[in-house]
Amino acid sequence: MPILPVYGHAKLREQLLRLARDGSLPASLLLQGPAGVGKQRLALWIGQTLLCETDAPPCGKCQHCRFALELTHPDLTWIFPRPRPKDADAAPEEIAADLAEEAAARAARGGVYARPPGTEAIYVATVRMLLRRAAMAPGLGRRKVFVIGDAERMVPQEGSEQAANAFLKLLEEPPRDTFIILTSSEPAALLPTIRSRVAAVRAGPLSATEVRAFVSDPAVQSALEGDREAEALVAAAAGAPGRLFGEAARAGATAAARKLVTAAFGPDQAGVYEAALSQSIAGARGGFSETLDALTIVLAERTRDALRTGDERQARGGVRGIEAVEVAKVRADGNVNPQLLTWRLLRDLQDAPR
Numbered sequence: 013m014p015i016l017p018v019y020g021h022a023k024l025r026e027q028l029l030r031l032a033r034d035g036s037l038p039a040s041l042l043l044q045g046p047a048g049v050g051k052q053r054l055a056l057w058i059g060q061t062l063l064c065e066t067d068a069p070p071c072g073k074c075q076h077c078r079f080a081l082e083l084t085h086p087d088l089t090w091i092f093p094r095p096r097p098k099d100a101d102a103a104p105e106e107i108a109a110d111l112a113e114e115a116a117a118r119a120a121r122g123g124v125y126a127r128p129p130g131t132e133a134i135y136v137a138t139v140r141m142l143l144r145r146a147a148m149a150p151g152l153g154r155r156k157v158f159v160i161g162d163a164e165r166m167v168p169q170e171g172s173e174q175a176a177n178a179f180l181k182l183l184e185e186p187p188r189d190t191f192i193i194l195t196s197s198e199p200a201a202l203l204p205t206i207r208s209r210v211a212a213v214r215a216g217p218l219s220a221t222e223v224r225a226f227v228s229d230p231a232v233q234s235a236l237e238g239d240r241e242a243e244a245l246v247a248a249a250a251g252a253p254g255r256l257f258g259e260a261a262r263a264g265a266t267a268a269a270r271k272l273v274t275a276a277f278g279p280d281q282a283g284v285y286e287a288a289l290s291q292s293i294a295g296a297r298g299g300f301s302e303t304l305d306a307l308t309i310v311l312a313e314r315t316r317d318a319l320r321t322g323d324e325r326q327a328r329g330g331v332r333g334i335e336a337v338e339v340a341k342v343r344a345d346g347n348v349n350p351q352l353l354t355w356r357l358l359r360d361l362q363d364a365p366r
């Protein structure tokens with residue numbers, strides 16, 4: 013099944029097409045803009061355009077276009093955050109297979125997916141896979157295209173300066189047949205050494221009309237949770253319809269996070285036990301990393317409220333709490349039981365000023 017078409021970005025697509033036809037599209041590109049406006053979809057579209065074999069790309073019909081639209085083109089590699097591989101030196105084939113499997117799952121839903129939880133990242137083994145593929149000849153066509161979504165979550169420097177430097181060199185001087193398209197909603201979080209090597213292009217929010225068209229797409233309809241009127245969806249999307257996915261999981265995580273914060277800062281030790289136990293029943297690792305993301309947001313809110321009312325002590329507690337959550341996120345990356353992690357985190361939160 014082909015993934016859903018690109019919605020919006022008409023002007024930007026026109027400009028990019030012109031550059032691609034002239035042969036002047038920068039080989040290392042960064043699409044930046046708010047989360048959920050379809051930057052990765054747009055990047056995949058650029059990839060399809062570069063691979064299409066007709067004079068009027070992307071035709072949507074040639075073999076290259078079809079493979080690109082099914083997310084199976086061997087020369088279009090889509091990289092995005094994934095859970096940390098169990099083996100830091102995982103073989104490139106293993107990494108590629110994991111990404112292909114997730115891409116296939118996304119394709120089966122029309123290319124619709126929720127933003128990966130904050131504990132997922134692009135680890136060094138993935139960067140090594142990318143470097144290896146970039147050094148190889150294209151498999152099917154004349155070119156290779158790499159799309160790197162949520163590029164600010166790349167951690168190539170972690171444990172391997174060599175891979176980090178090789179990646180920078182690749183960005184600076186890609187092989188003649190290679191294009192690299194990064195996307196990021198937090199470009200300021202990209203390493204300056206990466207930012208200085210890419211041409212940045214902004215992808216802005218969609219218009220209400222474009223979001224309306226998006227939410228009436230059958231693939232979107234079947235992926236949306238709940239039963240809301242189109243206009244309610246358009247309002248909730250606020251120009252970034254990708255935000256509509258994974259809302260239920262986020263709402264559940266926020267509720268769990270609020271419960272943990274109330275328990276940790278509350279007067280009652282029994283509440284802490286209860287909160288830790290209910291977290292362990294919710295249990296699944298994916299759910300836990302979403303709860304940690306939500307905790308950061310809830311604690312930041314609490315800190316802001318405290319600053320507004322001049323409660324310095326509570327503000328300090330909030331900041332200490334956010335630090336403790338960051339530590340828990342690192343620990344959650346390892347093979348640690350979420351229940352144990354929750355106990356430890358609650359203890360750290362209790363130690364913070366309240």
Ligand SMILES: [Zn+2]
Binds near residue numbers: 064
């Ligand atoms: Zn084509």
